[in-house]
Amino acid sequence: MWIWDLQTFAFLAVNDAATECYGYSRKEMLAMTVTQLHLQSDAASLSYLLRMPGSSEPRETWRHRRKDGTVLFVEVVRSAVRVGDVNACLTIAIDASEKKRSEGIYRCLMDAIPSSVLLLDQKLRVVSANRNFLEKSRRIADATIGKRLKEVFPEIILSEMGLEQQIRDVFTSSCPTQGKRLTYRAPGVPIRVYSYSVLPLNWGDKVENVLFLLDDVTERTLLGEEIRLMERHLASIVESASDMVVSTDIQGNILTWNRAAQVITGYPFAEVKGQPFFDSCDPTGAASLRKLFSRGTTGEYSGRIESDVKTKNGGWRPVSWVVSRMIDDNRRTVGFVAVGRDLTEQRKFELQILESQKLAALGVMARGIAHEIRTPLAVASSAAQFLLEDDVSSEFRSECAEKVYRGIHKASSIIENLLRFAHPSPDRNKTAVDILGIVYEAVTFLENQARIQNVEIRTVFPEEPLRVLGVPSLIEQVFINLFLNAMNAMPEGGTICISAEQNGSDVLIRVADTGEGIRPEDQDKIFDPFYTKAPPGKGIGLGLSICYSIVDQHRGAIGVDSQPGKGSTFTMRLPLLQDAGLYAAVADDQDESP
């Protein structure tokens, strides 16, 4: 606060607040004029005001300079006073720098907002508008600030959208509206799409102003439209695919499920949404899928698996799955996509092929059977015809009778072998069998013959017994057949090496000989019935086919790897009996079955 001479502008009195604010001492200030407080650039314009006794406006804002040169804004109220004979002016100044700063920041912020912003009061008058609004609407501030909304916006928009009512509602409810769309086509200009929000600004309990934010989203809308089209196209590809396409989250819960999946399983998407994908597969398939999924969260990954899928009518359908990771931009796994092909038709086709292969095999077999059985029959028949003659010596008679008898017996034993091959012994005879014990028995059985043939038998066995569920006599027959074959392949002597080991959930047994080997073209025929390379009277070609049949009955597999001149290795794989206690239960169950 200070008093100054209207004639000379000289300070007549200053208070402590003034000296403190401006940085001058009282003595310095009293030696100054009021104009010296003003900036040089402002001084001329101000001189007119300074001469006025009092101000027309109750408050004015002046720019002053402190002693240190910094600028401050002051709001002043002036009144004319007399000090003695002197016409003076009492000036009360309030430092308004902070307020001015806030206003500046406010303006800056408003202008920095990339949306068009209007601040409206309760009478729907524009209190302020940012630069973006003015530029977009091609208006100037003076024609906007203080104007009513209907003067700023085209009437048609306000009435069509009920905009004024919406804004009034925000004033009364204090609830913001967000992300509403407004489409406007100005004459001669392409259609524009805006998104607008109305936000209430509360002072105390009352909404005094609202912010009206307006965004031009025409480009974004067009882009969105394109993206939507693209998405719809992709979605229709997935939907139209004849393969099942299922996406899951990282835990394997179903996120999407296409139409093929619905058709194949009968389950609509709504019923499987969020359910674990594994639940729709058979237990074995589910376990493998679980393993794939858990492995899939790290590294490059995709896997193939076959499993049966549950259908709504209680059935199962075979499906081949290809599972791939879904990754985000940071190559993190965010889920999985499983594409499943219904194998039902393929299985039918395979079955048909199998049937035709069976028929072809039956053809080969029929010839083999015919040859093997008709030969002893021919002998018997011929011998019987000799017996019908009148002049048969008693010696020849008994020779013929013996040929008849032997021929019939031979034919019959071939038929028995065939039956054994075709009708496996039932499961109920299966017990827990130690493979190693059986191999030892088979080896003991052939030891003498091996010694005579100069064949050495070596065994490489683990110390622990290897148990399988099986019929001991049948398994022994497999080994005896394999050993005999091996010995036949080594007429000059050699070595048979028998090894057994646990391989995962299987027992792996190898019988390797150092014999003449099997020609590559014969290797896939050796398990066919009546296929033999044995010399006359040494075999009819059922040994290995019976081995194959027995191993198959034990849910195992047998194969051969052979190099002509070096030897053959027969590898047999039988499922390991994991839990010896289990076999008792299995055996019990089977005893009860008819």
Added chain:
Amino acid sequence: MPGFTPPWRTIKMSLLDRFVLVVDDDSDICWALHHLLGKVGARCIWALDGQSALEAVRLHNPDLVLLDAKLPDMNGLDLGEKIRCVAPGIRILVVSGYFYKDDPVIQAALAQGLICGFVEKPFSHASLIGAMEAVLGQACQRA
């Protein structure tokens, strides 16, 4: 069986002194054929596999070969081809249980002239003898 007359009582003596090679891996079949041929006055030797059969054809040049279709070392029809290379004019009669009468394989072999006749096992002595006579009576040339 009343009225059964052994075939060699009624047949012409066309098989007398004919030289026949029997090829069959079953020794009992060889036994039966050996006796039957003996009864009709034919001379007979036998071979149990393809290799020895070829050897016998080279050494003895038989008039007729009775051939089984399956041998331990080769297929009977393959052996027939080989025999024909060694002795082109030889008569071959297949005696086997491996084929049937109208079997396409047999029909083809007959049409080609690879074999001259076929008798199914088991056979009646009369039909076998009849077939042997017919084969020896006909001129068997490769088509």
